[in-house]
Amino acid sequence: MTRLVRLSLIAFLLSAGAGVGASAAQITLLASPALTQTHLSRLTSDTSGQLWLSWVATKAPTDEASDRPITSLHYARYADASWSAPRQIAEGNDWFVNWADFPVLAVHDQGMVAHWLPKSAAGTYDYDVVASFYSAPTDKWGPPVTINQDGVNAEHGFVSMLPMPGGRTFITWLDGRNTVPVEDAESTEDQAEIAGMTLRGGIFTGEGGTLQEWELDGLTCDCCQTSAAMAAAGPVVVYRDRTETEIRDIYITRLVDGHWTVPAPVHSDNWQVAGCPVNGPSVVARDQRVAVTWFTAKDDKPQVKLAFSTDGGASFGSPIIVDEGETNGRVSLALMPAGDVAVSWLATQGSVANIKVARYSPQGELRDSVNVATTRASRRSGFPVLANVGDDLYLTWTDLTDGMQVKVARINF
Amino acid sequence: MILPIPLNRSVKALTMLLFVCLPCFADSPSESAGEWKIINYWSTTCAPCRVEIPELNSLSKELAPAGVRVLGVNFDDESVEVTRRSARRMKIEFPNLTMAEVQAYGLTAPSVLPTTYILSPENVVMAKVVGLQTRDSLMTLLTDLGVSL
Numbered sequence: 001m002t003r004l005v006r007l008s009l010i011a012f013l014l015s016a017g018a019g020v021g022a023s024a025a026q027i028t029l030l031a032s033p034a035l036t037q038t039h040l041s042r043l044t045s046d047t048s049g050q051l052w053l054s055w056v057a058t059k060a061p062t063d064e065a066s067d068r069p070i071t072s073l074h075y076a077r078y079a080d081a082s083w084s085a086p087r088q089i090a091e092g093n094d095w096f097v098n099w100a101d102f103p104v105l106a107v108h109d110q111g112m113v114a115h116w117l118p119k120s121a122a123g124t125y126d127y128d129v130v131a132s133f134y135s136a137p138t139d140k141w142g143p144p145v146t147i148n149q150d151g152v153n154a155e156h157g158f159v160s161m162l163p164m165p166g167g168r169t170f171i172t173w174l175d176g177r178n179t180v181p182v183e184d185a186e187s188t189e190d191q192a193e194i195a196g197m198t199l200r201g202g203i204f205t206g207e208g209g210t211l212q213e214w215e216l217d218g219l220t221c222d223c224c225q226t227s228a229a230m231a232a233a234g235p236v237v238v239y240r241d242r243t244e245t246e247i248r249d250i251y252i253t254r255l256v257d258g259h260w261t262v263p264a265p266v267h268s269d270n271w272q273v274a275g276c277p278v279n280g281p282s283v284v285a286r287d288q289r290v291a292v293t294w295f296t297a298k299d300d301k302p303q304v305k306l307a308f309s310t311d312g313g314a315s316f317g318s319p320i321i322v323d324e325g326e327t328n329g330r331v332s333l334a335l336m337p338a339g340d341v342a343v344s345w346l347a348t349q350g351s352v353a354n355i356k357v358a359r360y361s362p363q364g365e366l367r368d369s370v371n372v373a374t375t376r377a378s379r380r381s382g383f384p385v386l387a388n389v390g391d392d393l394y395l396t397w398t399d400l401t402d403g404m405q406v407k408v409a410r411i412n413f
Numbered sequence: 414m415i416l417p418i419p420l421n422r423s424v425k426a427l428t429m430l431l432f433v434c435l436p437c438f439a440d441s442p443s444e445s446a447g448e449w450k451i452i453n454y455w456s457t458t459c460a461p462c463r464v465e466i467p468e469l470n471s472l473s474k475e476l477a478p479a480g481v482r483v484l485g486v487n488f489d490d491e492s493v494e495v496t497r498r499s500a501r502r503m504k505i506e507f508p509n510l511t512m513a514e515v516q517a518y519g520l521t522a523p524s525v526l527p528t529t530y531i532l533s534p535e536n537v538v539m540a541k542v543v544g545l546q547t548r549d550s551l552m553t554l555l556t557d558l559g560v561s562l
Contacts, residue, residue, distance in 0.1 A: 274544035
């Protein structure tokens, strides 16, 4: 029995155990290039049809005097049914490593960009967004570049990246520069209370130079992932907003004719909560079509929703309820060639979670859904991430069955 | 149970570690039977959690004589060792539970941080409050539940 057949059989059995039922989807568990003690994986695809997997590996400190584990960022390319040899981008023992806020790898025609979050000062929550830019001609990753240039020791993270023409990269992140007291201010305590997390974005050259940078929203949720996609007019960014009355709905802002639009809700859930959902949205776009999926829990009723736009994200139709009740959210989204979208999320049953993927038509009709794998509802299982190459969908997640290992499966509906 | 304390820590760190017992209960919630419990889910990435931790530290000391225990849960479900470090960085001075202990109480992870549960001496969930809490808000809640303070 070949390795691929064995893995496919395992995947089938996993799915059967999860109660796939009548789904016609085929699931193939790929051999993972990530070894044990790996997690925080992401998938992305490039325009040439190659799939890229990034992940974080953790190992015990080598210095007996230190209690800090050594963390490293790796990646591999999947093409012609096999993975390339994994390569390491960076390593450190001063990284902020968290199940919800973890590195991104962006791949475009002329290079790659990856980021991580090294500590910027002694404070527990002082860390910067640092990126390395890959040069194809030299086959080397460049020196670390600090993306947030405020010089303030505060939280910076929850990054999304978007390849742009000309080897440029759009990067957006949550920026805590206003969350720390301002020195010499007359009332630092009051300032610390009213200032919140901001959303920022910038366009960077292939070497990491800042071409433009903006504040996109002056008050956002502190701890939810951002997401970005390229629509007809330019980048769109979705994120969890925060109003002064603690409404934390999903908002969108768009770069149109060189200016960012006033942030607007994708849908008014009116979820009022003075806390952190740790559950960001996901967006995909092509031309004027934009789709957004997100988690909300108004009145303590968890729901995963999906909404479509046909005008580049200027407006959205009424959302579809993808799941509700026993759901953890942790959504991801992929856009298929014919306009279908695939949504992934965690459906929970106590301490167990089924990683589910559903495919919807461009009109929002459910075509099929499948349980890809069963994992723990624990935060350690992380945020599964979807990507597609043509009609092949790929999903990555962290398996906790035997330690901690990144997995990848292909899904064909 | 108090886990062994590494010898290469500073005295200050030792003092903090003494407050972070993991697990707090050997096998089941039975050891805390007879006590009201305030169980607070926190995470290192949760800004409002960090704001309310000092209030919970204060309540932990203030309510102990009244038979009310303040207990924490690391929402991020990290190892005991990592949770200890995180709790120390968060300046948490009340005991923290492992996920197994949390499950023994029948609690599941909340959708939002911070989330705080109030459990009766019979370990029945009497209240669930989402978002940033203060000493006064929790004291009011306990009073409304008829807890003798």
